Amino acid sequence: MDTISDFSPGKKISSFFQSRKLAVILISSIILVSIIGTHIPQKSQLKPEVYNAWKTNHPTQAEIFDFLGFTNMFSSAVFIGLCSLLFLNTSFCTRNMLVSALRKLKRNQQFQNKDQINGLETRSEISTAKEDKIVISHIDSVLQSHGYRLSLEGNKIFAEKNRYGVFGVPLFHICILFIILATVYGSLGRMEGDMRLIEGQSLQEDHGNYMFINEGPLFYENHQKFDIKLDKFYPDYIDSTDTPRGAAGKLIISENGNEMKTDIVYSNNLVTYRDYTFLGNVYGMAPLLVLMNPDGTIYSGSYITASDPDSSGRYVASFDMADTGLEGGLMVYMTAPLTGIEESGNTKQTPIMFMKIFDQGEEIYDGTLRLNDTVKIPWNNMYLGFYDIKYWSNFYVVKDNGTLLVYAGLGLITLSLTIIFFVIPKRVWVEVVKDGADGATEIYIGGRADKFRSLYNEEFSDIIDKIKERLSNVTD
Amino acid sequence: MSQIDYIMYLAATTLYALSSILYIYCLVFRKNEKIGFAVNSAIIGLLLHSVSIALRWIEVGHGPYISMYEVLSKYAWFSVVIFLLVQHKYEKIKIAGFIIMPISFLLMGVSLTYSRDIQILPAALRSYWLIAHVVFANLAFGSILVAVGVSVLYIVKERHSRRVEAGFENEESFYDRLPDLKVMDDLMYSFVASGLLFLTIMIGAGAIWANQTWGRYWGWDPTETWSLIAWFVLGICLHLRMNAGWTGKRIAWFIIFCIIVLAFSLFGVGYVYSGLHTDYLTS
Numbered sequence: 001m002d003t004i005s006d007f008s009p010g011k012k013i014s015s016f017f018q019s020r021k022l023a024v025i026l027i028s029s030i031i032l033v034s035i036i037g038t039h040i041p042q043k044s045q046l047k048p049e050v051y052n053a054w055k056t057n058h059p060t061q062a063e064i065f066d067f068l069g070f071t072n073m074f075s076s077a078v079f080i081g082l083c084s085l086l087f088l089n090t091s092f093c094t095r096n097m098l099v100s101a102l103r104k105l106k107r108n109q110q111f112q113n114k115d116q117i118n119g120l121e122t123r124s125e126i127s128t129a130k131e132d133k134i135v136i137s138h139i140d141s142v143l144q145s146h147g148y149r150l151s152l153e154g155n156k157i158f159a160e161k162n163r164y165g166v167f168g169v170p171l172f173h174i175c176i177l178f179i180i181l182a183t184v185y186g187s188l189g190r191m192e193g194d195m196r197l198i199e200g201q202s203l204q205e206d207h208g209n210y211m212f213i214n215e216g217p218l219f220y221e222n223h224q225k226f227d228i229k230l231d232k233f234y235p236d237y238i239d240s241t242d243t244p245r246g247a248a249g250k251l252i253i254s255e256n257g258n259e260m261k262t263d264i265v266y267s268n269n270l271v272t273y274r275d276y277t278f279l280g281n282v283y284g285m286a287p288l289l290v291l292m293n294p295d296g297t298i299y300s301g302s303y304i305t306a307s308d309p310d311s312s313g314r315y316v317a318s319f320d321m322a323d324t325g326l327e328g329g330l331m332v333y334m335t336a337p338l339t340g341i342e343e344s345g346n347t348k349q350t351p352i353m354f355m356k357i358f359d360q361g362e363e364i365y366d367g368t369l370r371l372n373d374t375v376k377i378p379w380n381n382m383y384l385g386f387y388d389i390k391y392w393s394n395f396y397v398v399k400d401n402g403t404l405l406v407y408a409g410l411g412l413i414t415l416s417l418t419i420i421f422f423v424i425p426k427r428v429w430v431e432v433v434k435d436g437a438d439g440a441t442e443i444y445i446g447g448r449a450d451k452f453r454s455l456y457n458e459e460f461s462d463i464i465d466k467i468k469e470r471l472s473n474v475t476d
Numbered sequence: 477m478s479q480i481d482y483i484m485y486l487a488a489t490t491l492y493a494l495s496s497i498l499y500i501y502c503l504v505f506r507k508n509e510k511i512g513f514a515v516n517s518a519i520i521g522l523l524l525h526s527v528s529i530a531l532r533w534i535e536v537g538h539g540p541y542i543s544m545y546e547v548l549s550k551y552a553w554f555s556v557v558i559f560l561l562v563q564h565k566y567e568k569i570k571i572a573g574f575i576i577m578p579i580s581f582l583l584m585g586v587s588l589t590y591s592r593d594i595q596i597l598p599a600a601l602r603s604y605w606l607i608a609h610v611v612f613a614n615l616a617f618g619s620i621l622v623a624v625g626v627s628v629l630y631i632v633k634e635r636h637s638r639r640v641e642a643g644f645e646n647e648e649s650f651y652d653r654l655p656d657l658k659v660m661d662d663l664m665y666s667f668v669a670s671g672l673l674f675l676t677i678m679i680g681a682g683a684i685w686a687n688q689t690w691g692r693y694w695g696w697d698p699t700e701t702w703s704l705i706a707w708f709v710l711g712i713c714l715h716l717r718m719n720a721g722w723t724g725k726r727i728a729w730f731i732i733f734c735i736i737v738l739a740f741s742l743f744g745v746g747y748v749y750s751g752l753h754t755d756y757l758t759s
Contacts (some may be wrong), residue, residue, distance in 0.1 A: 020715070024712055024715060024720075027711065027712055028712070031705050034705055035705065037696065038698040038701050038702065038749055044695075044696070045695075045698075073696075074701075118735075128711075181630075183694075192691070243602065245602070246600075247599075267598075267600045267602065267689060268600065268603040268685075270688055279691045397689045398691045400692075403693060404695060407680075407684065409679035411674070411680070413680075414673065414676050414680060417669070420669070421666065421669035421673065451665075451718075452660070452665065452666055453658075453662065454656065454662045455662045455663070455666065
């Protein structure tokens with residue numbers, strides 16, 4: 001019976017967390033929760049309209065799952081709790097594994113006598129008339145040719161290879177801990193946002209210039225405030241190897257007026273600068289609309305960013321016309337990409353814009369405009385001009401300092417798995433005894449691999465065959 | 477050229493079917509000596525299959541990783557290649573082809589139900605990381621499939637040994653020609669270990685590719701989540717084998733469970749869930 005003095009909370013906690021059964025239970029629970037997470041629509045995975053449609057169609061389910069946090073399963077308390085427990089469990093197990101690996105490393109440097117060798121599962125006995133010194137030198141040579149490192153003590157040999165393979169399992173677990181920490185570190189200091197740039201426009205890397213922005217608690221609004229310019233946009237970019245790359249944007253990054261970096265962003269070709277990564281995102285067209293007073297002076301003007309939600313090639317936008325209280329809707333399409341205009345100068349490629357203007361909900365204008373058209377609108381005798389059109393593009397900007405650490409962790413985890421399963425510690429023990437009545441030399445040889453023991457027999461048999469072959473060929 | 481590659485593909489499918497029948501015949505009627513025909517059919521089928529893939533590759537200008545027709549064909553190809561290499565090294569497990577070849581034939585057969593139309597490689601898929609990602613996915617599947625083949629052989633031989641001990645069956649040379657139970661146990665273990673290693677590289681390459689394409693290395697997309705689930709399941713399998721003393725029949729059944737999870741994560745997820753990965757495949 002435990003007395004009060006025997007009770008140690010530290011030991012209890014330690015033995016609880018280092019349980020391998022606990023690891024299996026936790027991993028199984030994470031699997032179960034992940035499966036649930038793939039079944040229940042996740043807010044972060046779906047477009048808002050799709051998620052809202054599900055919510056409307058299944059109000060009770062949505063309410064329950066929302067309440068439980070299951071619609072954000074992978075950031076829910078349940079999931080994070082399970083991952084935290086697994087982290088603790090892995091930490092405790094790793095400590096034990098390291099201790100055990102170090103112990104193994106020391107313990108294995110032993111010589112064994114013939115009785116101990118005879119207790120091994122994989123063993124053999126060879127009898128020869130050769131002198132023991134000659135025998136030992138041949139065994140040495142065979143074992144070395146198989147990659148073993150040898151130690152000698154009298155007539156005993158201890159040979160081993162892949163000695164440091166014992167660190168494979170602890171390294172694997174350290175890598176898991178490392179990846180979890182890198183992920184947490186990365187997401188806490190992460191910044192991601194969408195920056196919309198019209199061709200030729202330059203914006204500063206700052207909180208207010210993002211259309212949407214998520215900042216981790218450790219990002220501390222630490223914006224670098226360099227300038228980003230969309231110098232040129234290519235809807236169908238073809239690179240120097242004639243490979244079509246889809247939409248691409250040429251970005252110029254400058255600081256204090258100095259150009260620091262110029263590169264083209266397209267799928268699988270990111271631009272990185274000061275730990276920020278720029279990815280191409282959606283794009284569209286931006287016609288320049290200029291509102292003019294009756295005397296021809298400019299009242300206001302701006303590029304209206306129109307997008308193509310159904311990928312039909314028709315770009316639509318609704319907009320307010322400065323402080324007039326008027327609202328407008330437009331649809332613009334190109335008979336050919338904008339790049340075509342510049343290259344061929346063909347007027348047939350002029351953009352066409354359909355526009356409606358509303359005054360307090362009442363339609364006051366419905367017309368078609370071509371580039372450089374000016375029309376009079378039935379409001380205060382004002383004019384509206386369509387004088388330019390450009391591409392705009394959203395750039396997804398990410399800063400995640402944990403990414404390279406996660407990659408390093410993944411690389412190390414691959415290395416550790418290779419060590420665990422393909423750098424298997426193997427040992428061979430030999431004792432050469434001159435104990436035959438006729439002066440024969442007896443060789444007692446045994447071996448052991450830490451894993452795949454039955455497959456190791458093949459290598460062991462090969463060693464024995466080689467030794468026998470050497471001994472039969474040698475002349476005294 | 478498209479007709480030639482298709483004819484070769486059909487011929488390869490037929491040879492895989494023939495090989496499957498021969499393997500099953502050898503197992504059911506305990507005819508180890510006929511196994512050479514099954515192996516040769518598989519080898520000739522593989523050669524034709526390889527030529528068919530190469531011709532299509534030249535024609536479409538990209539590797540076989542866009543349409544389901546290409547994807548399933550590629551899985552079959554890798555499975556047969558891995559199996560033929562393994563059975564060349566471990567001759568005694570040749571008969572495991574009775575699992576690998578019918579599954580490869582099934583993959584080929586199902587692939588024929590999909591459109592063979594040429595699809596242009598989307599810009600997002602033009603990445604060397606994608607190639608590494610899909611190659612290692614195939615290697616992982618092939619390794620686990622071979623592990624399943626050995627597992628089934630283990631279960632069959634173990635059952636026979638028990639029945640011989642109980643006096644229900646006589647000893648048969650067919651079973652003697654199979655590897656020792658301990659060897660099969662180690663082989664299962666080593667193929668699952670290889671599978672886990674390949675799956676890890678697949679996930680790593682996929683993470684780098686996702687970061688280049690979508691700006692994040694992990695997004696809990698259903699395919700990503702299921703690949704992690706498969707990784708965990710293989711991890712549990714090895715954990716039980718290494719630490720909990722699960723060997724032999726128990727681990728053999730667990731390996732069969734592993735391939736179900738892995739196959740679902742590789743093929744099934746697209747049918748059940750929608751997501752970034754599945755959008756590419758079904759496009």
